[in-house]
Amino acid sequence: MRYIGNKTKLLHFIEKVINKHKIKGEIFADLFAGTGSVGDYFKNKYNIISNDFMYYSYVFNRAKLLNSDVPKFENFNSKYHTCIFNWLNEKKYEQNKHFFIYNNYTPIGNRMFFTENNGLKIDGIRISIEELYRDLVINENEYFFLLASLLESITKVSNTSGTYEAFFKFWESRATKEFNIEPLEFHKVQTKFSNIIYNEDSNSIIRKIKGDILYIDPPYSVTQYASAYHVLETVARYDFPDIKGVGGKRDKSKYISLYSRKQFALEQFEDLFRQSEFKHILISYSNQSIVPLEELVELAKLFSIDNIVHVENVNYKEYQNHRSSNKRNGDTLKEVIIYFKKEIDFTKSPLNYSGSKDTLLPNIIKEMPKHIGTFVDVMGGAFNVGANVVTTDKIVYNEINDKVFGIVEWLLLNDKKDIVSSIENTISKFKLTKRGKKEYLLLRDYYNNEKPEALLLYILHMYGFQNMIRFNNSQKFNTPIGVAGYSDDIKNRILNFKTKTNINNIVLKNGCYTDIKWEDYPLDTVFYFDPPYFITSAAYNDGKRGMKGWNGDSEIELLSILTKLDKLNYKFILSNVLHHRDKTNHMLIEWIQEHNFKIVNAGTSGWRYAKNEVLIKNFEI
Numbered sequence: 001m002r003y004i005g006n007k008t009k010l011l012h013f014i015e016k017v018i019n020k021h022k023i024k025g026e027i028f029a030d031l032f033a034g035t036g037s038v039g040d041y042f043k044n045k046y047n048i049i050s051n052d053f054m055y056y057s058y059v060f061n062r063a064k065l066l067n068s069d070v071p072k073f074e075n076f077n078s079k080y081h082t083c084i085f086n087w088l089n090e091k092k093y094e095q096n097k098h099f100f101i102y103n104n105y106t107p108i109g110n111r112m113f114f115t116e117n118n119g120l121k122i123d124g125i126r127i128s129i130e131e132l133y134r135d136l137v138i139n140e141n142e143y144f145f146l147l148a149s150l151l152e153s154i155t156k157v158s159n160t161s162g163t164y165e166a167f168f169k170f171w172e173s174r175a176t177k178e179f180n181i182e183p184l185e186f187h188k189v190q191t192k193f194s195n196i197i198y199n200e201d202s203n204s205i206i207r208k209i210k211g212d213i214l215y216i217d218p219p220y221s222v223t224q225y226a227s228a229y230h231v232l233e234t235v236a237r238y239d240f241p242d243i244k245g246v247g248g249k250r251d252k253s254k255y256i257s258l259y260s261r262k263q264f265a266l267e268q269f270e271d272l273f274r275q276s277e278f279k280h281i282l283i284s285y286s287n288q289s290i291v292p293l294e295e296l297v298e299l300a301k302l303f304s305i306d307n308i309v310h311v312e313n314v315n316y317k318e319y320q321n322h323r324s325s326n327k328r329n330g331d332t333l334k335e336v337i338i339y340f341k342k343e344i345d346f347t348k349s350p351l352n353y354s355g356s357k358d359t360l361l362p363n364i365i366k367e368m369p370k371h372i373g374t375f376v377d378v379m380g381g382a383f384n385v386g387a388n389v390v391t392t393d394k395i396v397y398n399e400i401n402d403k404v405f406g407i408v409e410w411l412l413l414n415d416k417k418d419i420v421s422s423i424e425n426t427i428s429k430f431k432l433t434k435r436g437k438k439e440y441l442l443l444r445d446y447y448n449n450e451k452p453e454a455l456l457l458y459i460l461h462m463y464g465f466q467n468m469i470r471f472n473n474s475q476k477f478n479t480p481i482g483v484a485g486y487s488d489d490i491k492n493r494i495l496n497f498k499t500k501t502n503i504n505n506i507v508l509k510n511g512c513y514t515d516i517k518w519e520d521y522p523l524d525t526v527f528y529f530d531p532p533y534f535i536t537s538a539a540y541n542d543g544k545r546g547m548k549g550w551n552g553d554s555e556i557e558l559l560s561i562l563t564k565l566d567k568l569n570y571k572f573i574l575s576n577v578l579h580h581r582d583k584t585n586h587m588l589i590e591w592i593q594e595h596n597f598k599i600v601n602a603g604t605s606g607w608r609y610a611k612n613e614v615l616i617k618n619f620e621i
Helices: 008-020 037-042 055-065 074-080 084-090 100-104 116-134 140-154 230-237 262-275 293-303 358-366 402-413 416-430 437-449 454-463 488-496 552-567 586-595
Strands: 027-030 047-051 196-198 211-216 278-286 310-315 334-341 374-377 394-399 506-510 525-529 571-576 598-605 611-617
Touching: 008 037, 008 278, 008 310, 008 334, 027 037, 037 047, 037 055, 047 055, 055 140, 055 196, 055 230, 074 084, 084 116, 084 140, 100 116, 100 230, 116 140, 140 230, 262 293, 262 358, 278 293, 293 334, 358 571, 358 598, 358 611, 394 402, 402 454, 402 506, 416 437, 416 454, 416 488, 437 454, 525 552, 552 571, 552 586
Parallel strands: 027 047, 027 211, 047 196, 211 278, 374 394, 374 525, 394 506, 525 571
Antiparallel strands: 278 334, 310 334, 571 611, 598 611
């Protein structure tokens, strides 16, 4: 069928790119599936996840991806002893004032999308399909196959240039042919794979799926598919929508694609790349798209491994309609495949620090806004969160504890192999072993009295009780010996510790969060707060060990600052707990309700005293 952006002629090229880059995997997601040509082509090679936010597209993809051949229609054949397509085509349909297509999209409704006879037959067949399903004469799979067949057949008698933005003022020869429903055209292949079909917004569904290969074929132009194919959407839903204008278009406001709006498109891509849990990402795009190709490639580099992005070119015949742009400076349309590998694993900080969010990272990242210019990890701790956020500008790591700050700074800014070598040499020098108390205390004394540097404190924390970094009121490290120590896991975490945002765009600050000059940051800044929790206890917030504690006044101060940020139109995310064991943070709950902030379940953290953590946000995605 004629369809904007149909990739039928590019299928071999897509496969060529996959083979060229030796892309392997079992799960292939087609995120903007359209009429399902890509998923249909690859369904014998991968498990397909298909999605499109238009319902008619969902119908096409269900029919193509959940069938290896035309359905048998056994119940229908048993009852009527004839081919269901012949039965629907030969059935007599009488005029009805409730027939939506006949009364609105034929000359009866002062529109010329279909002849009166064809409009009548389209309505009649559509309603007959619904009745057959209601009466259990056809099953759900057969229902969607018939519906997809109807939609495809409609395009063969439509009095248009291909879309339903407008109709011809004369009858094109194809439109005068008698309408007949014919079986849907698709690949009839037996496959061992299973497929899933969704009908959701792409930037919403990307937060719920994961796999190996993500294929993105977004809208390239200002044309809205909800407008271009409104008749197919209405036939698929048959929901009697309010329509208006010469074209009889349904209200498209709830089906608007932000990829077709210049001021939002790049932000949509940023969000899609950030939320994708697919190692291989392929994007069909062109040099005439809303977001310039060069800009999209630069954005992709932020999320790609080693900033490597491949652009594969192919010449492609352009589809034109009445809204096609003539402002191309003579450039021929070039269809491309942008390909890059994304690092989908999270980097775990080598610093084992109380309250770290490494286990909650997937849920935290899913709640990020679509665009992040600057990300401020306000109470950075081990830097698990900020290190795993990609921004278009910079990351700011702030930490009040100068000892913790020193370790993170040391781990980030020094050569990782040199760090490992220094650690192993020191362990060997002091003859440290698990539970080796005497040797541990010698190192602890050396750190406290001779050389208080990050290297030694980091080693002490590895061998110390529960990896605590605890000091007495005299600022002497006093954590007793524990049962753990240096391991291959820690070594690998050190070697692999890096920020997802380029290290040159990381700002490290050691100070109290209350000293941050909030208004100095641009409005596309996201502030992430992970404070000591008011209703839990930890060594760093009891106020008894030479460090600033966390009490009721501290909690009020924090809530006041967050309220201020909200009024200044900044976005913030707050990690916290509302309930823990027999305690409830009533003050926090009342504050959330007063300001109508959003609460999201972040998961469970901790092993001895597990906490149900939440994220409190002042924005919607």
